[in-house]
Amino acid sequence: MKRLENLIKHIPNFKHSVVLDNVVINSMEIDHREVKQGSLFICIKGFTVDGHQYAKAACDNGAVAVIAERDLDLAVPVIVVKDTSHVLPILANAFFDSPTTNFPLIGVTGTNGKTSVTHLIEEMFQGNQQKTGIIGTIEMRINDQVTPVKNTTPDALFLQKSFKRMEEEKVDAAIMEVSSHALEQGRVHGCDFDIAVFTNLSQDHLDYHVSMDHYLFAKSLLFAQLGNDYKEKKYAILNIDDPSSLFIMRATAQPIITYGLTDEADFYAANIELKADGVSFDLHTPTQSLKINSNLMGLFSVYNMLAAAASAYYCNIDLAIVQKVLNNTNGVKGRFQPVANDRGLGVIVDYAHTPDSLENVLKTVKKFCNGEISVVVGCGGDRDKTKRPQMAHIACEYADKAIFTSDNPRSESPEDIIEDMIRPLEKDNFQIVIDRKEAIKSAVEQAKEGDVILIAGKGHETYQIIGDQVLEFDDVKVANQLLQD
Numbered sequence: 098m099k100r101l102e103n104l105i106k107h108i109p110n111f112k113h114s115v116v117l118d119n120v121v122i123n124s125m126e127i128d129h130r131e132v133k134q135g136s137l138f139i140c141i142k143g144f145t146v147d148g149h150q151y152a153k154a155a156c157d158n159g160a161v162a163v164i165a166e167r168d169l170d171l172a173v174p175v176i177v178v179k180d181t182s183h184v185l186p187i188l189a190n191a192f193f194d195s196p197t198t199n200f201p202l203i204g205v206t207g208t209n210g211k212t213s214v215t216h217l218i219e220e221m222f223q224g225n226q227q228k229t230g231i232i233g234t235i236e237m238r239i240n241d242q243v244t245p246v247k248n249t250t251p252d253a254l255f256l257q258k259s260f261k262r263m264e265e266e267k268v269d270a271a272i273m274e275v276s277s278h279a280l281e282q283g284r285v286h287g288c289d290f291d292i293a294v295f296t297n298l299s300q301d302h303l304d305y306h307v308s309m310d311h312y313l314f315a316k317s318l319l320f321a322q323l324g325n326d327y328k329e330k331k332y333a334i335l336n337i338d339d340p341s342s343l344f345i346m347r348a349t350a351q352p353i354i355t356y357g358l359t360d361e362a363d364f365y366a367a368n369i370e371l372k373a374d375g376v377s378f379d380l381h382t383p384t385q386s387l388k389i390n391s392n393l394m395g396l397f398s399v400y401n402m403l404a405a406a407a408s409a410y411y412c413n414i415d416l417a418i419v420q421k422v423l424n425n426t427n428g429v430k431g432r433f434q435p436v437a438n439d440r441g442l443g444v445i446v447d448y449a450h451t452p453d454s455l456e457n458v459l460k461t462v463k464k465f466c467n468g469e470i471s472v473v474v475g476c477g478g479d480r481d482k483t484k485r486p487q488m489a490h491i492a493c494e495y496a497d498k499a500i501f502t503s504d505n506p507r508s509e510s511p512e513d514i515i516e517d518m519i520r521p522l523e524k525d526n527f528q529i530v531i532d533r534k535e536a537i538k539s540a541v542e543q544a545k546e547g548d549v550i551l552i553a554g555k556g557h558e559t560y561q562i563i564g565d566q567v568l569e570f571d572d573v574k575v576a577n578q579l580l581q582d
């Protein structure tokens with residue numbers, strides 16, 4: 098509970114003439130459907146609708162005050178600010194008393210690997226008998242308590258509310274994925290990061306960021322937010338083998354810690370062996386070297402392990418625990434997840450939905466597959482169209498056979514998406530099967546013992562979005578069922 102007068106004092110250089118006397122706020126909401134008696138409703142101008150149009154309905158639901166960008170004819174006080182989206186994180190942070198100043202916060206950004214790295218870091222804290230909170234693509238979770246998320250990095254209100262819960266649950270650290278959309282939209286303003294990690298930058302989201310320069314700039318904002326003073330120990334952990342790190346490192350005054358595959362990096366991997374059942378390598382840290390024998394697959398996983406190990410190191414987690422976690426982890430669901438079967442087939446479900454991740458995963462499969470490789474893949478609707486032909490090209494280049502199918506076509510026609518994928522394609526080792534279940538079925542029917550089927554793009558997702566409908570669909574379940582038939 099907060100007095101509104103006290104809450105809005107946190108908005109810098111802001112004066113208002115509304116009489117607020119004793120308005121007390123029990124909760125803050127940005128969605129009128131969530132408003133309860135005593136809520137403060139903040140009208141957000143969205144990409145789809147303008148939240149101002151729901152202000153009246155919010156009051157009907159019990160809102161006792163409204164923050165808006167223009168005066169509204171309502172029976173409750175309306176406080177007018179220039180930009181409600183900009184003010185939202187300030188108010189959310191103030192309402193929940195800046196929870197992230199009370200525990201270490203680790204933010205991970207980059208095109209690929211955020212979910213994988215955050216989960217590895219979480220396992221390291223848990224291996225150290227510490228409590229954690231995690232926010233990312235799969236869910237928000239405080240130890241075992243799961244809250245579903247709509248976005249990889251949710252809005253500022255959801256974030257601060259979650260951090261408050263984490264504080265109350267006495268977590269030892271929070272680990273979160275920070276998407277470029279979130280950085281660009283200021284969803285993480287007010288988050289007091291202690292460690293910021295950069296995984297890599299490759300093409301994605303050009304529908305939103307328009308150019309790779311703007312996309313990189315958005316990623317760099319996480320590092321700018323690490324702060325400019327040296328009062329606290331904060332670290333920027335960067336993949337030095339990715340040229341974008343040279344730009345990102347200029348965004349922060351905090352110490353730069355590097356990881357990579359050469360001894361120029363602070364944390365580096367040497368003697369890497371990519372095997373059919375995992376990877377092994379020597380992990381060199383500034384103080385000690387560890388032998389790693391992990392179940393995780395592919396060179397990209399080595400990078401993820403280095404990023405996680407460096408983060409754990411600066412959180413004072415013993416390197417013996419880091420080693421134990423890397424040697425025992427089974428990774429995250431939907432990331433290079435094998436689907437067991439008795440047909441002698443390698444069936445892998447993976448969340449590769451960018452050209453770079455698809456290429457990495459197919460290269461990894463190629464290293465151990467002695468038979469033929471088929472890949473079932475599509476591209477998301479209402480998302481970056483320029484990655485479509487690139488993904489189709491990579492699929493046909495690295496796999497013996499590609500089956501192009503639907504992956505959340507959303508408002509677009511699945512046929513048109515596939516047409517975008519194949520238009521410039523020079524190869525013809527592909528089939529088109531619009532229905533995803535039929536596509537997986539076709540791959541299973543054509544496969545022989547020793548072959549590998551990669552089912553890419555949806556990973557942990559349990560749905561297929563067609564138009565406005567969200568239909569149940571789970572690649573692992575579907576593959577399992579088809580393999581048993």
Ligand SMILES: CC(=O)N[C@H]1[C@@H](OP(=O)(O)OP(=O)(O)OC[C@H]2O[C@@H](n3ccc(=O)[nH]c3=O)[C@H](O)[C@@H]2O)O[C@H](CO)[C@@H](O)[C@@H]1O[C@H](C)C(=O)N[C@@H](C)C(=O)N[C@H](CCC(=O)O)C(=O)O
Pocket residue numbers: 127128129130140141142143144145146147148151234247248249250251252276277278279
């Ligand atoms: C483009 C984008 O970022 N959109 C986000 C944005 O939605 P929006 O602007 O369309 O919202 P809106 O529907 O116009 O609503 C405006 C306001 O009216 C309110 N409203 C709306 C309807 C109503 O009946 N009542 C009501 O009060 C809404 O609560 C909101 O406050 O604000 C929503 C609430 O915070 C987000 O869930 C939504 O993400 C959508 C689902 C999305 O697809 N975002 C993607 C592009 C995204 O952000 N992806 C990143 C990266 C993923 C990755 O890792 O690759 C992510 O972090 O998830």
Ligand SMILES: Nc1ncnc2c1ncn2[C@@H]1O[C@H](COP(=O)(O)OP(=O)(O)OP(=O)(O)O)[C@@H](O)[C@H]1O
Pocket residue numbers: 207208209210211212213214234249274296297397398400401431432433447448449450453454455457458556
């Ligand atoms: N370090 C990496 N470099 C390149 N590709 C990777 C890396 N780590 C994982 N991948 C590939 O990218 C896919 C997605 O991985 P992950 O979910 O960890 O990334 P993410 O950054 O969280 O993605 P999203 O932006 O959708 O949240 C994996 O299934 C794998 O194919």
Ligand SMILES: N[C@H](CCC[C@H](N)C(=O)O)C(=O)O
Pocket residue numbers: 249450476477478480504505554555558
């Ligand atoms: N966070 C990513 C996930 C894409 C996953 C893929 N299955 C798709 O729907 O395109 C996005 O929203 O662009």
Ligand SMILES: [Mg+2]
Pocket residue numbers: 211212213233234235249274
């Ligand atoms: Mg993710």
